[in-house]
Amino acid sequence: MNRGFQPLNDQPATGFGNTQQNTMQQPAMGFGAQTTNGAAAPTGFGAKPQAPSFNTLAATQPQATKPASTKSKYDNEFMKFVNEQIKQLEASVQQSQSTKTYVVKCRNSCEQELEIARNLVQSTCTSQLEQNQIELNKLKLRMKYYAKQEYKDLKGLEMKVARLAGGKFEVRVE
Structure with a gap:
């Protein structure tokens, strides 16, 4: 009878073709089972069955009464460790997703x-440029006005000087 686990050393191997694992135990039970010295266990018609030992009875007891093996411990x-690592990775991924979402929102x-x-800035610069252009045009008009005014004043002054000098002096305005 194979229960899907490796029997502990204090339990006999049972089932077809199994061998005994501990020299202090009773012979293995079942067809083809061997004793520790290699002789066939008493089987078949007319063979006297051996009295079951404590180990044989213990092998038939439910699994829950046996202490957990160190392998399963x-x-x-290990599974607790793996599950903890998985939880940490999931938390890290979630944190990364949150950070990524925050970065995208910030961007x-x-x-x-x-x-x-x-x-x-563009509208301010454009309006400022337009305002500066208007001011520049006003300044140009003012300068033209003042230049014309100065020219008139100089022409008038030239005529006065010419009259006073009796036409002997010629003043040029350039």
Whole structure:
């Protein structure tokens, strides 16, 4: 009878073709089973069955009464460790996703703010440029006016000087 686990050393091997594992135990039971000295266990018609030992009775007891093997203890600890690592990785991934979402939101917000600032600067510069152009045109008109006024004043002064000098002096305005 194979129960899907490796029997402990204090339990006899049972089933077809199994061999005994501990020299202190009773012979293995079943067809083809061998004793520790290699002789065939008493089987078949007319063979006297041996009295069951404590080990044989213990092998038939439910699994729950046996202490857990160290292998399963380590397997449980390893699985706890693996599960903890998985939880940490999932938390890290979730944190990364949150950070990525935050970064994307910040980037989008910054891009919007940059676009608003760019438009504001452009409109401000454009309006300032237009205002400066208007002021420049006003200054040009004023300068032309003053230049004409100066020219008239100089022409008038030239005529006065010419009259006073009796036409002997010629004043040139360039």
